[in-house]
Amino acid sequence: MPFMATAEPVRKKLQWPFKPNRYDKANRQHGMWKLYLSDNTTLLRKGRYRHGQERGKWRYYYSDGTIRKIEYHKPGSKEFLVKIFHDNGQLEKQGMAKVVETARDIHYFWFGTWQVYNRQGQFSHSEYYEKGNEITLDLVGRKNLQPD
Numbered sequence: 001m002p003f004m005a006t007a008e009p010v011r012k013k014l015q016w017p018f019k020p021n022r023y024d025k026a027n028r029q030h031g032m033w034k035l036y037l038s039d040n041t042t043l044l045r046k047g048r049y050r051h052g053q054e055r056g057k058w059r060y061y062y063s064d065g066t067i068r069k070i071e072y073h074k075p076g077s078k079e080f081l082v083k084i085f086h087d088n089g090q091l092e093k094q095g096m097a098k099v100v101e102t103a104r105d106i107h108y109f110w111f112g113t114w115q116v117y118n119r120q121g122q123f124s125h126s127e128y129y130e131k132g133n134e135i136t137l138d139l140v141g142r143k144n145l146q147p148d
Contacts, residue, residue, distance in 0.1 A: 020032045020033055020034045020046075021033050021034065024051050024052075026051070026052075028049070028051050028052030029049035029052055030049050030050065030051055030052070031048065031049065032046070032047075032048055033046065033047060033048070033049055034046040037063075042061075042063055043061050043065070044060065044061060045058060045059060045060045045061065046058070046059055047059065047071075047073075050075070053073075053075075054071070054073045054080075055073050055075060056072070056073060057070060057071070057072055057073075058070065058071040058072075058073065062087055066085075066087065066089060067085050067089065068084070068085060068087075069082065069083065069084045069085065070082070070083045070085075071083075071097070078098050078099050078100065079096055079097070079098040079111075080096070080097055080098070081094070081095075081096060082094065082095060082096065082097045082110070086119050088119060090117065090118075090119055090120060090121035091117045091121055092116070092117055093114050093115065093116050093117065093127075094114065094115050095110055095111075095112060095113060095114030095115065095127075095129070096110070096111055096112045096114075097109065097110050097111070098111060107131075107132075108132075109129070109131050109132030110129040110132055111129050111130060111131065111132075112128070112129065113126050113127070113128050114126065114127045114128070114129060
């Protein structure tokens, strides 16, 4: 008895740019990335890499799916704008951060002046940071570290 089969067209799945978490030829993160909690359903953050470097807008989420933080990365810069949100969606803080890589470590820290907002999204006050530590300036210009 002859074998009969109907030929169906082979459909290729679109992979790029729709498939997240890819690597380039040098094994660096590249393209859209999504990172989840260990349950593999709760999204922690998402954004794009270009040959191992974060680019554009990175979104971080609370466990209920609302925005917790947004980072804006520019090409060729280790400094980036950070916006942190209250759990009600209102802006909580915004300022600059940077990443400094050494042979042993990668350091992420805030620097410069940050604006702080209340839960209604109204400006409250400013804070100043050096290498991730909040600094207060007294009237004679001496720097004082805030207690942890």
